[in-house]
Structures are given as C-alpha cells and as structure tokens.
Amino acid sequence: MTDTSIQTQVQQGDAGFSDFFALLKPRVMSLVVFTALVGLLAAPVPVHPFIGFTAILFIALGGGASGALNMWWDADIDRIMKRTQSRPIPAGRVTEGEAMGFGAFLSVLSVTMLWLATNWVAAAILGFTIFFYVVVYTMWLKRSTPQNIVIGGAAGAFPPMIGWAVATGGVSVESVLMFTLIFMWTPPHFWALALFMKADYHEAKVPMLTVTHGRKATRSHILVYTILLAPIALGIAATSIGGPIYLAVSLILNALFLKGAVDIWRRDETTAESDSYRTEKKVFGLSLLYLFGHFCAILLESGLRAYGVGGW
The missing domain is CATH 1.10.357.140 (UbiA prenyltransferase)
Known part of the structure; x- marks a missing residue:
C-alpha cells in the first residue's frame, strides 16, 4: 500500500x-x-x-x-x-x-x-x-x-x-434597523472580497457579480451600496439604541468606508493587479471594522443607559 x-x-x-x-x-x-x-x-x-x-x-x-x-x-x-x-x-x-x-x-x-x-x-x-x-x-x-x-x-x-x-x-423598529444595517453592509463587504478572489468564483462557475458583470461594474456597485448604507447606519443614532457616542463612531466609520469605496471605484485593473489588489483588501478589512464598530457603539450606548447616562 x-x-x-x-x-x-x-x-x-x-x-x-x-x-x-x-x-x-x-x-x-x-x-x-x-x-x-x-x-x-x-x-x-x-x-x-x-x-x-x-x-x-x-x-x-x-x-x-x-x-x-x-x-x-x-x-x-x-x-x-x-x-x-x-x-x-x-x-x-x-x-x-x-x-x-x-x-x-x-x-x-x-x-x-x-x-x-x-x-x-x-x-x-x-x-x-x-x-x-x-x-x-x-x-x-x-x-x-x-x-x-x-x-x-x-x-x-x-x-x-x-x-x-x-x-x-x-x-421593533430598532431590531429592523440593525437587520438593515447588516443587510446593506453585506454586498460591498463580499464584493470587495470577490474583486481579489475572482478566479476562485470563475473556476467554480459561481455567478458572483465580478464574474457576470466584471470588476468595473462591481466597483460601481460597491460605491452605490456604500452610499445607501450610510444614512441607514447614521439613522440608528436617532433611535432608542443610538446616542451621541454611536453617532460619533458612525460618522467616522462611514467617512472611512465611503473613502474606501471611492478609492475602489477609481481603480483600474492594470493598477489593481500590479499592486495585488492592495486597496481592495484594505477595504475588505475596513468593512469588518465598520460592522464591528457600529455594534460595539450600540452595545456601549446600551451599557451607559443602564447607568442612566446613555442616549440623548
């Protein structure tokens, strides 16, 4: 044997x-x-x-x-x-x-x-x-x-x-908004991954956007979804689970994520391939921080409210 x-x-x-x-x-x-x-x-x-x-x-x-x-x-x-x-x-x-x-x-x-x-x-x-x-x-x-x-x-x-x-x-409205935050965050998060993993999806014949419409269209979709995501994320600040700390965190994270989406949108394939999709990988990592930061802020606001100091 x-x-x-x-x-x-x-x-x-x-x-x-x-x-x-x-x-x-x-x-x-x-x-x-x-x-x-x-x-x-x-x-x-x-x-x-x-x-x-x-x-x-x-x-x-x-x-x-x-x-x-x-x-x-x-x-x-x-x-x-x-x-x-x-x-x-x-x-x-x-x-x-x-x-x-x-x-x-x-x-x-x-x-x-x-x-x-x-x-x-x-x-x-x-x-x-x-x-x-x-x-x-x-x-x-x-x-x-x-x-x-x-x-x-x-x-x-x-x-x-x-x-x-x-x-x-x-x-409730609050739980639906948390759902919507993740729902709208998911496409730009995964599309950023797909931009530098296109070969995998192509070989497996999975119709990811990068395979069916190309990377250029995917970059535009990332920008559009990131723009649509921002008001949803910021809107949570006005609800019972939000507050000034959440708003400050959300403003910073959305500014960073929007900048990353714009950076991806401006890219061309020659540049992206020459630097091993460094920007795409950076935005993918930023997207993880984005979601984690928002939910940490909700958790912090909740903890402060328990002591009577959270919220507006």
Missing part, C-alpha cells in the same frame, strides 16, 4: 472534534454570536443571565447548523475554490452525509431549545434564518444569479433580530 493511499484512508476515517467544529464556520458563527448578543443586550427588557447565555448558545448552534448544511451542499465547488479546499469535506476528513446529518440535527436542536428556553418568536426567526441561508441562498440564489449575495445577505442580518426577540418577544 502506498503512502498516498494510507494517507487517504486516514483522512476519510479519522474525523475529530475539530473537523466537525470547522463545519460550523466558526468565523461566521462569531459574527452571529456578537450581533445577536448586541441585539439581546440593547433591548429594553432585561434578560436573566442564564437565559441569555442559553439563548446565545442555541443561536450560535443554529448559525453553525447553517454552515454545516452549506458545506454539505457546496462540497463540489469547495473542492475547486482554493480558499475552501482545506474544509473538512473537500479535504476528505468528513463525508457529505455526515455533514448533512450533523447540520440537520443541530438545526432541529437549536430551534427547539431556543423555543423552550425563550419564546416562539425568537425560535421562528432562527428557523427561518437557517431555511433562508440553506435553501434560498445556498441551494437557489448562489448558483443562479449575481444578486446572490444581495438577497442572500438577509440570512446574516437576522441574528440581532433574534437576540432582540429573545428579550422582548417581538420585533
């Missing part, structure tokens, strides 16, 4: 905890946990710490279930794209059937337990989030339209609404 065949057998039969944990997309899960936690803590109704911890745990598992089912369905293109070839399924450490069963089990468990621990509204939104990400985005939109990330971005925007519903049992 050759060394290669021995290695293949080990890979296919030696899945460990770390491999199943990787199926949960821990980086994405961390964003889900953070924004859901902010939604929960920013809500006007206090939640017992144990209930809050339990809720966030099952929201995280629900997000992880979506990731596992996404990897199950996308195993074929994950084997093609360089940035995903090391994932558990294409690497041969976990089978597609194991990933599907794991994801399905966590989906049912997370929704059921969130319902029992909190309320049906939060559980229903979590269930719809999993359905939307797996069925609407992964199975339908991702491979059929360049608007995949625009519409599909809704799946990543629901967590703060779930956190808010855990505390209040409902939906």
Whole structure:
C-alpha cells in the first residue's frame, strides 16, 4: 500500500472534534454570536443571565447548523475554490452525509431549545434564518444569479433580530434597523472580497457579480451600496439604541468606508493587479471594522443607559 493511499484512508476515517467544529464556520458563527448578543443586550427588557447565555448558545448552534448544511451542499465547488479546499469535506476528513446529518440535527436542536428556553418568536426567526441561508441562498440564489449575495445577505442580518426577540418577544423598529444595517453592509463587504478572489468564483462557475458583470461594474456597485448604507447606519443614532457616542463612531466609520469605496471605484485593473489588489483588501478589512464598530457603539450606548447616562 502506498503512502498516498494510507494517507487517504486516514483522512476519510479519522474525523475529530475539530473537523466537525470547522463545519460550523466558526468565523461566521462569531459574527452571529456578537450581533445577536448586541441585539439581546440593547433591548429594553432585561434578560436573566442564564437565559441569555442559553439563548446565545442555541443561536450560535443554529448559525453553525447553517454552515454545516452549506458545506454539505457546496462540497463540489469547495473542492475547486482554493480558499475552501482545506474544509473538512473537500479535504476528505468528513463525508457529505455526515455533514448533512450533523447540520440537520443541530438545526432541529437549536430551534427547539431556543423555543423552550425563550419564546416562539425568537425560535421562528432562527428557523427561518437557517431555511433562508440553506435553501434560498445556498441551494437557489448562489448558483443562479449575481444578486446572490444581495438577497442572500438577509440570512446574516437576522441574528440581532433574534437576540432582540429573545428579550422582548417581538420585533421593533430598532431590531429592523440593525437587520438593515447588516443587510446593506453585506454586498460591498463580499464584493470587495470577490474583486481579489475572482478566479476562485470563475473556476467554480459561481455567478458572483465580478464574474457576470466584471470588476468595473462591481466597483460601481460597491460605491452605490456604500452610499445607501450610510444614512441607514447614521439613522440608528436617532433611535432608542443610538446616542451621541454611536453617532460619533458612525460618522467616522462611514467617512472611512465611503473613502474606501471611492478609492475602489477609481481603480483600474492594470493598477489593481500590479499592486495585488492592495486597496481592495484594505477595504475588505475596513468593512469588518465598520460592522464591528457600529455594534460595539450600540452595545456601549446600551451599557451607559443602564447607568442612566446613555442616549440623548
């Protein structure tokens, strides 16, 4: 038996905890946990710490279930794209059937337990989030339209609404605005990534905007969405979850993000390729700071209000 065949057998039969944990997309899960936690803590109704911890745990598992089912369905293109070839399924450490069963089990468990621990509204939104990400985005939109990330971005925007519903049992203007902030942020965030990862999407035949319309059109779309995003982000300052600190943070972050979008819009492919898409990578990193900064500001305003010093 050759060394290669021995290695293949080990890979296919030696899945460990770390491999199943990787199926949960821990980086994405961390964003889900953070924004859901902010939604929960920013809500006007206090939640017992144990209930809050339990809720966030099952929201995280629900997000992880979506990731596992996404990897199950996308195993074929994950084997093609360089940035995903090391994932558990294409690497041969976990089978597609194991990933599907794991994801399905966590989906049912997370929704059921969130319902029992909190309320049906939060559980229903979590269930719809999993359905939307797996069925609407992964199975339908991702491979059929360049608007995949625009519409599909809704799946990543629901967590703060779930956190808010855990505390209040409902939906409000504030939770919808947090949803909209993430929803409008998602396209420029992912398009910035797609600009310097176009080859991956092209090889996998995923109709990302960069593939179907080209980089020039993608740069224009990034600028338009960033301009539309700014008033939504700034508008949160006038609500019960905003305040002067949030407004100051939002003004700075939107100015930086708009500048980055303009810088990308002004680029040409010759310049971009010659410097390895340095500007695009910078804006992609800035987009992460943008979302993190806004939700940190909401969290800070919430903490100050708890001591009677936050808000307007």
